[in-house]
Amino acid sequence: MVWLLRRCVKCGRYTLKKDKCPHCSGEVSVPHPAKFSPDDKYAKYKSVLRSMADEENDNSRERGC
Numbered sequence: 001m002v003w004l005l006r007r008c009v010k011c012g013r014y015t016l017k018k019d020k021c022p023h024c025s026g027e028v029s030v031p032h033p034a035k036f037s038p039d040d041k042y043a044k045y046k047s048v049l050r051s052m053a054d055e056e057n058d059n060s061r062e063r064g065c
C-alpha cells in the first residue's frame, strides 16, 4: 500500500492532494516517517481517511446551503 496522504504544513489538515492543501492552499508534505508499525499506520490511516470523509460530507452540506 502506497502512502497517499499528505499533510498541510500550514493548517495541519490531511489531504490526498500532492501539490497543495485544498483547504488553505498551503504546502503539503508526507506526514509520517516510516517509524510506525504497519498495523498502527494503517489503523491511523483509516481513521484519518474516515475523518476526511466526514469532513467532505460536512463541506458539501455547507456548500449545498
Ligand SMILES: [Zn+2]
Binding pocket: 008, 009, 010, 011, 012, 013, 021, 022, 023, 024, 025, 026
Ligand atoms: Zn492547509
